[in-house]
Amino acid sequence: MQAIKAVIIGPxxxxxxxxxxxxxxxxxxPVWMVGIEAASDGLARAKSAGLRTTHLGVDGxxxxxxxxxxxxxxxxxxQIAFDATSAYVHAENNRKLQAExxxxxxxxxxxxxxxxxPPVNLQQQLEQAETNVNMVTCGGQATIPxxxxxxxxxxxxxxxxxxxxxxxxxxxxxxxxIDEFTRTTSRAIEQVGGAKQGKAIIVLNPAEPPLLMRDxxxxxxxxxxxxxxxxxxxxxxxxxxxxxxxxxxxxNKLVFDDNRVSIFLEVEGLGDYLPKYAGNLDIMTSAxxxxxxxxxxxxxxxxxxxxx
Amino acid sequence: xxxxxxxxxxxxxxxxxxxxxxxxQISLKEMLDLSTALDQAGVDLIEVSHGDGLxxxxxxxxxxxxxxxxxxxxxxxxxxxxxxxxxxxxxxGTQDHLRMAHELGVHTIRVAAQCSEADVTEQHIGLARExxxxxxxxxxxxxxxxxxxxxxxxxxxxxxxxxxxxVTDSAGYMLQDDVEQxxxxxRQGLDSNTEIGFHGHHNMGLxxxxxxxxxxxxxxxxDGSIAGLGAGAGNTPLEVFNAVAERAxxxxxxxxxxxxAIAEDIVIPMMDEIVRVDRDxxxxxxxxxxxxxxxxxxxxxxxxxxxxxxILLELGRRKTVGGQEDMIEDVALELSKR
Numbered sequence: 001m002q003a004i005k006a007v008i009i010g011p012x013x014x015x016x017x018x019x020x021x022x023x024x025x026x027x028x029x030p031v032w033m034v035g036i037e038a039a040s041d042g043l044a045r046a047k048s049a050g051l052r053t054t055h056l057g058v059d060g061x062x063x064x065x066x067x068x069x070x071x072x073x074x075x076x077x078x079q080i081a082f083d084a085t086s087a088y089v090h091a092e093n094n095r096k097l098q099a100e101x102x103x104x105x106x107x108x109x110x111x112x113x114x115x116x117x118p119p120v121n122l123q124q125q126l127e128q129a130e131t132n133v134n135m136v137t138c139g140g141q142a143t144i145p146x147x148x149x150x151x152x153x154x155x156x157x158x159x160x161x162x163x164x165x166x167x168x169x170x171x172x173x174x175x176x177x178i179d180e181f182t183r184t185t186s187r188a189i190e191q192v193g194g195a196k197q198g199k200a201i202i203v204l205n206p207a208e209p210p211l212l213m214r215d216x217x218x219x220x221x222x223x224x225x226x227x228x229x230x231x232x233x234x235x236x237x238x239x240x241x242x243x244x245x246x247x248x249x250x251x252n253k254l255v256f257d258d259n260r261v262s263i264f265l266e267v268e269g270l271g272d273y274l275p276k277y278a279g280n281l282d283i284m285t286s287a288x289x290x291x292x293x294x295x296x297x298x299x300x301x302x303x304x305x306x307x308x
Numbered sequence: 309x310x311x312x313x314x315x316x317x318x319x320x321x322x323x324x325x326x327x328x329x330x331x332x333q334i335s336l337k338e339m340l341d342l343s344t345a346l347d348q349a350g351v352d353l354i355e356v357s358h359g360d361g362l363x364x365x366x367x368x369x370x371x372x373x374x375x376x377x378x379x380x381x382x383x384x385x386x387x388x389x390x391x392x393x394x395x396x397x398x399x400x401g402t403q404d405h406l407r408m409a410h411e412l413g414v415h416t417i418r419v420a421a422q423c424s425e426a427d428v429t430e431q432h433i434g435l436a437r438e439x440x441x442x443x444x445x446x447x448x449x450x451x452x453x454x455x456x457x458x459x460x461x462x463x464x465x466x467x468x469x470x471x472x473x474x475v476t477d478s479a480g481y482m483l484q485d486d487v488e489q490x491x492x493x494x495r496q497g498l499d500s501n502t503e504i505g506f507h508g509h510h511n512m513g514l515x516x517x518x519x520x521x522x523x524x525x526x527x528x529x530x531d532g533s534i535a536g537l538g539a540g541a542g543n544t545p546l547e548v549f550n551a552v553a554e555r556a557x558x559x560x561x562x563x564x565x566x567x568x569a570i571a572e573d574i575v576i577p578m579m580d581e582i583v584r585v586d587r588d589x590x591x592x593x594x595x596x597x598x599x600x601x602x603x604x605x606x607x608x609x610x611x612x613x614x615x616x617x618x619i620l621l622e623l624g625r626r627k628t629v630g631g632q633e634d635m636i637e638d639v640a641l642e643l644s645k646r
Contacts, residue, residue: 160367162634167425175427179402199366202399206424206452207627216634218367252641257611260367264638 004296005077007032007061007102009093010084011042011053013171014107017273018082018285019046027293032078034061052076058093062100079299080292083108086173087180094132103295105288106134109180115188117141118290119240120148126298133291136192138280139163139200140185141287142215142248146263147193149237153229155222157259159195161185162218164203166210169278178202195219213267213279214251221259230254230261238265244290245283246270309524312557316523319353319505319531320346320546322575323379324395325538327359328600329583332372336382342574343383346534347390349566351546353416353529356383357394359539359600360631361420362409363401368633369600377408384413391415395446398428400631403435410439418474419465420446422629423453426461430468437469444505445470448630451481451596455493462494472503472529477518478630480511480540480593484521495526505529508544510536511593513585515544516552523558534567535575540599541589547571591617595624604633608640618643 006028008015015033022030033046038055047053054060068076081102083093090110097104106113113132116122117140125133135141143161150156163185174181182200189198205211231254241248247268255262267279274281323339339356346354358364362376372379376394384392393416394409406417417436419429429445436443445465450458462473475490482490487506494504506522508515508531519530532549536542547567554564576582585593588606592599597620605623609616622639623632 158367162368162631164632164634172427175425176430178398178428179404179431182399182402201366201368201631203629203631204399204422204425204428205627205629205632206422211626214635216368216638218634220367252638255637255641262367262634262637264634264641 001027001297001300003027003029004079004299005029005031006080006082006292007034007078008082008084009034009058011035011040011046012084013274014281014285015082015084016042016045017281018084018288019049019051020272021285021289023049025289025293027296028080028289031076032061034058058096062096078102080105080295082288082292098131103299104132105291106132107284107288109137109177109184110134111184115140115192116291117144117148117188117192118244118287118294119145119237120192122291122294126294129298135284135288135291136188137181137185138165138213138284139181139202139215140188141283142213142265142267143217144188144193145237145241146217146234146265147189147195147219149233150219150221150230150261151194153226153233156193156195156219157222158197158199158220159189159193160199160201160218161189162201162203162216163280164205164211164214165280166213166277167204167206168210169213169274169280170204210275210277212277213283215265215267217263217265219261221261224259225256225261227256234263245286247276247279247282309520311520311523313559314523315528315559316553317352317529318546318550318560318562319355319393319529320351321355321531321533321543322537323383324355324357324359325543326533327372328539328603329537329542330578330580331603332359332370334373336374336378338578339379339382340386342570342578343390344386345570345574347387349563349570350561351390352561353393354383354390355393355395355418356380361395361397361401362405364397376405377412380409380412380414391442393418395420396432397421397631398432403432406432406435410441414441416442416444418444418446419470420448420476423447423450423458423461423476426464429465433465433468433470442472443470444472444474446474446476446507448476448478449598450475450477450490451479451486455489458490459493459497462498466498466502470502472505473498474505474507474529475522475527476507477509478598479596480509480515480599481596482518483512483514484517487518487521488525491522491525491527503528505531507531509539509593509599510541510544510585511589511599516549519544519549520552520556523553535571535579536583537575537579538583538599540592540602541585542583588616588620591620595621597624598628598630600630601633601636604636608636612640612644614640614643
């Protein structure tokens with residue numbers, strides 16, 4: 001299939017890492033990087049990687065696309081947008097992009113569209129042709145597949161996740177608004193993970209050298225856990241996530257204690273733009289790109305080329 | 309050390325830090341009996357919350373016998389003079405919990421963070437200040453930063469609106485010089501109206517001496533718990549510190565003999581096990597490990613048949629911080645494979 005053209009909005013750490021990954025994709029062609037500062041390092045990096053850039057935000061992007069179109073040039077048209085800015089500007093960006101029929105993948109905590117955890121509900125969202133999906137949080141991407149894997153076996157009364165990330169990988173946005181993480185993740189544990197009640201905890205660890213992202217999932221099942229079925233379901237789910245986040249792995253065997261099941265995970269990044277310890281950022285960009293690739297397949301009406 | 313005439317405020321931790329030692333199973337009656345006794349004895353401030361702060365109820369840290377709301381609703385209306393405080397650790401509790409505590413009449417909110425991560429407290433400190441609360445920034449595991457680096461973090465919390473900053477020795481690791489240097493750095497570097505507090509743990513047997521050093525260096529709020537009911541080897545035993553303080557000429561509101569009576573008659577009988585410096589809690593202090601890990605490590609040691617002190621030492625080597633209780637089972641599992 002022909003790759004679907006995409007724009008990345010927000011040339012920060014996340015946007016740049018996403019760009020590097022998207023440049024390797026067969027299904028997504030990142031043609032634009034959008035920022036709001038002319039002197040941005042991120043825009044300069046994108047330019048040298050061969051992307052078109054604008055520092056005039058989404059308005060600037062849409063104006064340029066229109067002008068080129070009027071001149072008969074459709075090479076800068078895009079069908080997918082990644083928004084890696086902030087929750088505050090996402091709503092406005094989304095409105096403008098939707099008006100141009102651009103499907104939006106939201107990496108901010110705005111969560112205008114439905115939560116997207118690819119191995120759990122992306123298929124359903126593709127069928128419903130959602131035009132805005134939200135990538136929840138790093139901790140959500142790492143743990144909700146596991147909660148869902150257990151929900152698929154038996155009823156989950158309660159699920160709790162603890163995400164531990166290296167201090168160096170927590171940007172000012174996360175730090176300034178840490179409640180967003182707890183609230184959004186716990187909501188998604190319920191809505192997508194299928195737990196009756198969800199709870200999320202985040203810990204920043206300043207150790208040097210920085211530690212890899214660690215996630216623990218504690219689940220309380222309604223009835224005694226079916227150990228064999230849960231283990232098989234969790235292992236199958238880990239393999240599904242690993243297909244698009246290669247550094248995602250089970251750290252230890254599952255622990256069963258009465259009606260509690262505990263799962264220990266580790267996420268190592270690919271080290272594209274962000275260091276390997278920043279698995280929390282890698283899993284966001286990887287999940288967003290994977291989502292875009294699947295949307296690209298839907299848009300082109302063809303089979304997905306195997307990723308890498 | 310001339311301490312004569314220095315005025316301090318005593319802050320009891322039994323009903324918050326003590327929750328760790330009680331596996332969060334303190335009954336409402338125990339809460340009420342102890343808090344009213346502390347109030348009558350002249351203790352200024354009493355902290356009431358889950359051991360890991362508001363919203364700490366979880367598999368990871370333990371589900372409490374009652375919710376934060378129930379505990380606060382039981383204690384607050386019974387107070388005559390004492391004020392009630394609550395702990396809030398961003399990443400665990402949220403601004404929703406803070407609003408709840410304020411509505412229930414909590415006077416003092418203590419917003420806690422690992423000492424190098426003060427910037428996660430901005431919203432919570434800002435909100436508490438906006439609500440007109442006595443707002444404290446609580447820098448945990450303060451031994452992990454140099455005095456000057458700690459001051460930078462303290463200044464951030466001050467800039468968000470905290471009117472008091474704590475040097476918190478969560479691991480009971482600090483020696484007296486460590487305390488003196490950190491409190492002095494804060495006292496010299498912060499606004500003269502900003503109060504300074506010290507929260508000790510008795511893991512190395514130094515909590516009383518450390519608290520005295522803190523007062524000498526300019527701290528005016530001292531945390532402790534009667535009979536040391538708290539995480540690890542317990543907090544600074546408040547009845548002991550108060551007696552020592554009186555001998556040193558420090559002025560507190562609390563009655564020496566009343567606190568002794570509370571220790572003997574109420575707190576000691578409440579203990580599941582006597583809180584003391586045992587091998588595990590000494591290891592906490594020696595290796596600089598978060599005190600609340602103690603009972604979790606003892607449990608994991610039994611479950612996976614590995615020595616608890618080895619688990620704690622490994623947690624120290626991995627530079628774990630407060631909140632990482634989930635690492636305990638994980639480390640125990642790995643040690644059990646060796």
